[in-house]
Amino acid sequence: MSASSWNAAPLAGGSTAALPHSVRGDGQTGLRGIALSKAFTVRVVDAAGRPVAGVQVTFKVTVGGGNFAGGGQLKVTTNASGLAEATLTLGATPGTNTATAAAPGLNTLTFTATGT
Numbered sequence: 001m002s003a004s005s006w007n008a009a010p011l012a013g014g015s016t017a018a019l020p021h022s023v024r025g026d027g028q029t030g031l032r033g034i035a036l037s038k039a040f041t042v043r044v045v046d047a048a049g050r051p052v053a054g055v056q057v058t059f060k061v062t063v064g065g066g067n068f069a070g071g072g073q074l075k076v077t078t079n080a081s082g083l084a085e086a087t088l089t090l091g092a093t094p095g096t097n098t099a100t101a102a103a104p105g106l107n108t109l110t111f112t113a114t115g116t
Helices: none
Strands: 019-024 028-030 040-045 056-063 073-077 083-086 095-102 109-115
Touching: 019 109, 040 056, 040 095, 056 083, 073 083
Parallel strands: 028 109
Antiparallel strands: 019 040, 040 083, 056 073, 056 095, 095 109
């Protein structure tokens, strides 16, 4: 997805978050025990595709022993562009690291990265 394909129209009053999208960060490979070079990023939009600010997204490590800011989960609030991001530090053991991004009432997204 390119930045030009996003609907960057401002949020209309009374809009409700309807759908999260994975924007970037999925499928990376990095050194075990080191932070990934790109944050896992989600964008929350309303039914018309407009960004929704103020939605709390919880990023949570589910496989691989990695962490977000030293913990197993991190709560991030979407900005005016509807974006929330968190950088995963890969687990100490080589292999797959998996994390989810979830917001109340919305689909859960899954991100995967590989530690070498």
